[in-house]
Amino acid sequence: MTPNGAVLFAAVAILGAMVSGGRGLAAGYAVAALFALTQIAPRTGACLRRAAIVMAPLAAFMLIIWVGVVGKSPQEIASNAEGTRSAALFYVATVAARLFLIVFVLQAVLLRFDHDTPFAFVRALRVPAGAKRMMILTLSLIETLRNAVDRAYTALVAAGIVTRGLSLKNLRTGWILVQTVWLTAITTVTARMRDKWPVEDTLALLDPALDGGERRLSPPDWLWLGLAVAALALGQYLVWAHG
Secondary structure, X not given: OOHHHHXXXXXXHHHHHHHOOOXXXXXXXXXXXXXXXXXXXXXXXXXXXXXXXXXXXXXXXXXXXXXXXXXXXXXXXXXXXXXXXXXXXXXXXXXXXXXXXXXXXXXXXXXXXXXXXXXXXXXXXXXXXXXXXXXXXXXXHHHHHHHHHHHHHHHHHHOOOOOOOOOHHHHHHHHHHHHHHHHHHHHHXXXXXXXXXXXXXXXXXXXXXXXXXXXXXXXXXXXXXXXXXXXXXXXXXXXXXXX
């Protein structure tokens, strides 16, 4: 599978998750499970855990709001119907299932290419040079932001403003940590963009390095893309058939 095919597969799978209803999501889950079991079988469990970690807080919050407080789904509110908590629960379950599927697909595609460097992955994409440049520069800032966060946290711990573990003190001074992390990150990123990149002539060096890496879609790309399109079409049919 090539990076271009993986991006197209993920895009169609995510689109299917966003527009399919509760019944239509089953086809998307089947394709995603098949992809994970055949492409990243040893790390499927890691994808499931990460997707659950992302989905769980949203699901809990929506359960409190829509099922506990509102007691009806948004569709029932829009149609001025009386509404039931079971309908609200179904709405929350559908949204949570969509988010879980989206995160799972993204994680599976990324793990499929974890043996490649981000630079090699981006270089192989068939997109304009400006888009490649923007992706590489954005990825380069991730490590910069992580280091800025670590430095801000370490400085506050050393100064005794926050503690390493959970404590009441962190509840009182947590806003200082947020402000420090924000200011440190902004300062670090601004300095890199204003000073480091111009001195190293980063932008001029990127275009030649990113040029010429495009590859055509391979047979496995077409296979997975076809499965994703089929799942999308089936999901839309079920939405139409069941109203």
